[in-house]
Amino acid sequence: MTRITFLHPDLGIGGAERLVVDAALALKKNGHDVNFVTTHHDPEHCFSETKDGTIPVTVVGNWIPRHVLGRFYALFAYIRMVYAASYIILCDQRPEVVFCDLVSICIPVLRLRIPYVVFYCHHPDQLLSQPGGYSKQLYRMPLNYLEEITTGMAHKVFVNSIYTGSVFKSTFKRLQIKPEVLYPSINTDFFDKTRIVSVERVLDRKLPDNSIILLSINRYERKKNLSLAIKALAELEKVLTKEVYKRVYLIMAGGYDKRVEENVEHHLELIGLADELHVTDKVIFLRSPSDIDKVSILHHCNIVIYTPPNEHFGIVPLEAMYVGKPVIAHNSGGPMESIVSGETGFLVDLSGEAFAEKIALLITNPNRIEDFGKAGKDRFLMTFSFAAFSMQLNKAIDNLTDKKTK
Known part of the structure; x- marks a missing residue:
């Protein structure tokens, strides 16, 4: 059994959240010990599995602002995730694997004490940012650079489709890694x-x-x-x-x-x-x-x-x-x-x-x-069955932990 923590910025209701919840369920069914660490979790606005205790959830850093006067959302998302990653590496029961997504800035922090870090790329964050003027470009420049460099520090990278894989390659030109396509599924049970x-x-x-x-x-x-x-x-x-x-x-x-x-x-x-x-x-x-x-x-x-x-x-x-x-x-x-x-x-x-x-x-x-x-x-x-999704994900996790054992 492997202890696996899922680090996600905001456990709300959306496609990204549904995917990581399903991934946690898939690994739990295979005998792994899974839990979530997040910077925000509203019991009135979440999936049932994170509300009813099926998957334990720990909220840290929710006191950190999400923005200042409606600006700097990305910067504060980075700060909140670094704080959450710091909590994980300092807690008494550190996981062997951390599965994170959306925000990659946490990866170098996690690598300080976590044996294996998996990153799931739904889409490069820099492409989701709304275009702006010169000041916005200057603000985004270091964030975009950090996103690329820190994404490349993960031990394994998944993407959700061949389309996203092509976008990954054209966006992160410095990276030589080839991400593996892991199609999402749904919890058919x-x-x-x-x-x-x-x-x-x-x-x-x-x-x-x-x-x-x-x-x-x-x-x-x-x-x-x-x-x-x-x-x-x-x-x-x-x-x-x-x-x-x-x-x-x-x-x-x-x-x-x-x-x-x-x-x-x-x-x-x-x-x-x-x-x-x-x-x-x-x-x-x-x-x-x-x-x-x-x-x-x-x-x-x-x-x-x-x-x-x-x-x-x-x-x-x-x-x-x-x-x-x-x-x-x-x-x-x-x-x-x-x-x-x-x-x-x-x-x-x-x-x-x-x-x-x-x-x-x-x-x-x-x-x-x-x-x-x-x-x-x-x-x-x-x-796209849940069985196929579970098999591929569990095989990837087992291969990674087996390598560390050897």
């Missing part, structure tokens, strides 16, 4: 054991029995391009009969943290857009739905719409495929590896018209919805 509740209970409102439900699941962030789902809904009125369009509803479900100004602002922007396009009565907003609610609406929906462009990988398409739902996504990034266009869903251009065209095609051909759903689940089980 949880999906299988979750009690499905009615749509009415999830939404706290009743929909017509013959409703056609479109579902978008993503955090309330502008980069997720959520407005595209609402625009596609409005465009559907042009390509469906009045009778059919009347039955269509869009559920916008996503992570929402009231501490994050963008979440609050973007939620209000989307409400305003729905009003502007005269689809307010057809759009239902869910903020941070529970795990049970999310699994339930996935089961009850007809089609999943995935709008982010150049997504690093994307967990939502996997969740949709596992429950047998077709996915319509933008033809870029990770969805190009998870979705087979024309078989499990569609990859389309980034426009409301393009999304609406394929949504209408599926709505007017319900047999294809069923066929795509079956093909999607088969593809998930063959390529």
Whole structure:
């Protein structure tokens, strides 16, 4: 048994958080002793496994500010992670392996006393930073350099897709390492054991029995391009009969943290857009739905719409495929590896018209919805199953600790 600590900046609700929680579960099932160290964990805004004690969580450094007057987020994220890493190396029961992600600045600190450090690169952080003026460039320059150098100090680096691997190579030109692709998966045991509740209970409102439900699941962030789902809904009125369009509803479900100004602002922007396009009565907003609610609406929906462009990988398409739902996504990034266009869903251009065209095609051909759903689940089980994810991750950890033993 190996003692493994997962170091993550903020254990909220998102794709990165879902992945590391699933990774911890996979290693725990293989007999390893796992726990989390994080700088923030809100029991009201987290996955159930970190709330109910399935995986122990220790919060350190939450007193350190996240920013100063809305600026220097990256710098303070670095400071918080260095503090958390210092806690790990100084604690009485130090782990043999630390699995960290998102922020690499902690790696040289961890290497002072931790035998092995694994880094999971969801996407280079410097590419996620919003562009700015000359002062912003000067501020980011040392941070970008440190990100590259410290990433290269990990004993092993994973990336979440071939796409991210190519971005890794083009961004970190100084590094000679070749990261290993570890496709994310989902905790299928949880999906299988979750009690499905009615749509009415999830939404706290009743929909017509013959409703056609479109579902978008993503955090309330502008980069997720959520407005595209609402625009596609409005465009559907042009390509469906009045009778059919009347039955269509869009559920916008996503992570929402009231501490994050963008979440609050973007939620209000989307409400305003729905009003502007005269689809307010057809759009239902869910903020941070529970795990049970999310699994339930996935089961009850007809089609999943995935709008982010150049997504690093994307967990939502996997969740949709596992429950047998077709996915319509933008033809870029990770969805190009998870979705087979024309078989499990569609990859389309980034426009409301393009999304609406394929949504209408599926709505007017319900047999294809069923066929795509079956093909999607088969593809998930063959390529993205939790068993395959667990096997690859456990093998990597076992190989690393065996090397140290020898």
